[in-house]
Amino acid sequence: MKRFFLKLFNFEHSNRKLVAVLVIPTLILVVGVVLYPLIYSFVMSFGDVKFANIHDYNFVGIFQYVRAFTDSAFINSLKVSATFVFFAVLVKLILGILIALMLKENFVGRSLARALIIIPWATPFIVVGLMWKWMLHSKVGVINFLLDKVGIIESYIPFLSTRTFAMPCVILADVWQGTPFFVIIILAGLQTIPDDIYEAARIDGGGAIKNFFYITLPMVKFPIFISTILGTIFAINAFDLFFVLTRGGPGNITTNATLFDWYNAFKFYHLSYASAISYIILSISMTITVVYVIILRRTGEAQ
Amino acid sequence: MKKRWVNVKRLKRLMLYLAVIAVMIFFLFPFYWILATSIQPSGQLYLPTPNFIPRNITLQNFISVLGGGRVNIAIALKNSLIVAIVTTGACIIFGIFAAYAFARLKFKGSNIMFIALIFVEMLPPVALLIPFYLIFKQLRLTNTLQGLIILQISWLLPIVTWILYSYFKTIPRDLEDSARIDGASKVGALMRVIVPLSLPGIVSAGVICFVFSMGEFMGAMALVNVERTQTLPLALAQFVTKYQIEYGNITASAILAIIFPVLFVLIFQRYIIKGLTAGAVKE
Numbered sequence: 001m002k003r004f005f006l007k008l009f010n011f012e013h014s015n016r017k018l019v020a021v022l023v024i025p026t027l028i029l030v031v032g033v034v035l036y037p038l039i040y041s042f043v044m045s046f047g048d049v050k051f052a053n054i055h056d057y058n059f060v061g062i063f064q065y066v067r068a069f070t071d072s073a074f075i076n077s078l079k080v081s082a083t084f085v086f087f088a089v090l091v092k093l094i095l096g097i098l099i100a101l102m103l104k105e106n107f108v109g110r111s112l113a114r115a116l117i118i119i120p121w122a123t124p125f126i127v128v129g130l131m132w133k134w135m136l137h138s139k140v141g142v143i144n145f146l147l148d149k150v151g152i153i154e155s156y157i158p159f160l161s162t163r164t165f166a167m168p169c170v171i172l173a174d175v176w177q178g179t180p181f182f183v184i185i186i187l188a189g190l191q192t193i194p195d196d197i198y199e200a201a202r203i204d205g206g207g208a209i210k211n212f213f214y215i216t217l218p219m220v221k222f223p224i225f226i227s228t229i230l231g232t233i234f235a236i237n238a239f240d241l242f243f244v245l246t247r248g249g250p251g252n253i254t255t256n257a258t259l260f261d262w263y264n265a266f267k268f269y270h271l272s273y274a275s276a277i278s279y280i281i282l283s284i285s286m287t288i289t290v291v292y293v294i295i296l297r298r299t300g301e302a303q
Numbered sequence: 304m305k306k307r308w309v310n311v312k313r314l315k316r317l318m319l320y321l322a323v324i325a326v327m328i329f330f331l332f333p334f335y336w337i338l339a340t341s342i343q344p345s346g347q348l349y350l351p352t353p354n355f356i357p358r359n360i361t362l363q364n365f366i367s368v369l370g371g372g373r374v375n376i377a378i379a380l381k382n383s384l385i386v387a388i389v390t391t392g393a394c395i396i397f398g399i400f401a402a403y404a405f406a407r408l409k410f411k412g413s414n415i416m417f418i419a420l421i422f423v424e425m426l427p428p429v430a431l432l433i434p435f436y437l438i439f440k441q442l443r444l445t446n447t448l449q450g451l452i453i454l455q456i457s458w459l460l461p462i463v464t465w466i467l468y469s470y471f472k473t474i475p476r477d478l479e480d481s482a483r484i485d486g487a488s489k490v491g492a493l494m495r496v497i498v499p500l501s502l503p504g505i506v507s508a509g510v511i512c513f514v515f516s517m518g519e520f521m522g523a524m525a526l527v528n529v530e531r532t533q534t535l536p537l538a539l540a541q542f543v544t545k546y547q548i549e550y551g552n553i554t555a556s557a558i559l560a561i562i563f564p565v566l567f568v569l570i571f572q573r574y575i576i577k578g579l580t581a582g583a584v585k586e
Contacts, residue, residue, distance in 0.1 A: 116327065286426075
């Protein structure tokens, strides 16, 4: 028996055995807990499964997909997702670049500032949502108080239940939580730019703005690209903030595709319909991921 | 001429400091605000002019949420910590194994498997929720911490493996080879050379995993609907959905929910920056 185990765990002569032992736990988890469910819901999206009897499977072909694309509520949720992704990522990217440039400068307290700016990233989304819900409170919110004091608004605004402000408020909370991630990645990119490039540019007489567009930006193209792609995928999957801040309202003005999907699955129990919607969201994410992987591999080969 | 140049430089410094202050206020004020809210009695919270400096400081809100108020935060905190610690431990162990195999042992299908891992990381969690719920229900894993741990490991293992992989890649192969010549076994070389040298990477992957685990909400909401096994994000969301919102209690619970992730991130911030930028910066 002992000899058997000694032989089993002797990896000196065979790489293959070692690989198997090392990779199998990850493989089991990833295949078992991700791939199997994916197939499960793919099959379900072509049926008509009710929560009451999940074993009652009627094959209905692409009916659920046709239904989705003719459902104005779903089309609306896609538009909400697109608006959120576009503005949240754009603002985070611009702020990320500006703050990263700022944190690259020399100033007293720079390392403290760099350390503290990560904290919002470590804050759970639910807490972020509650934090901003409290600050945006319609009667005693600090934001209403300050805006009123400064004279920007004439009376307190119930931001989260107002059609004009609900979405900008969710974006604001998301920007607060997500900008540090952009800052960290872009700042790391900025730090790889050698100082002598700027020195050379200074001798050539380039101005600050010219330097930014002709030196800085091209040098951090890759980190910017990566953070944008990852930011886009996070934003497509955004759920917690919407759930806490607006629950999709007022009306369906902040019901993004993820929230719409979740409502269909866990509130209305339209399991097949929700699965079809999941697959539509998944196809969009995966298309973006393909671009990401292609670029990663290209730059990997270029190294 | 020279004097003017100095002034421009001074003006630039001034603007830089103003920008730094504005940015830091934007990112830190919300923390101050919930802290200030959490240590005041509720009578102080609904005034026409909010107290920018807390008055009548009290720990009543913390005592109330930890002492089994309507939403029991003590249980939720314990559950969250158990799930996060076990998940992080398992992810690190399995992650080291897999990352080592991907980084060092060329094997058939390693490329495909590695790309598959990135794809899994990018999958929208909502797409997995329905089958997760149904499968876990059949396995009697709903409403259990084990169920949450399995779910989180499968979601976080890819990112941990990815961070560790990019770390292992930076360790010179020679070091491992010389250990092998000195008679170390393959596993010995991994444990005695690679693991100690990539400790920063392991810490970074661990803290990132812990932070994500402490914040995970959507999966927990699908799997758990009893107080006994609910995690902090679930308990916090309940304040909004089930009961009248009481911000003194909410902010106290929020402070308890962020204290561990924030402390870890501050202590290990250098490592985390390296972990987060793994693969994002060409070196």
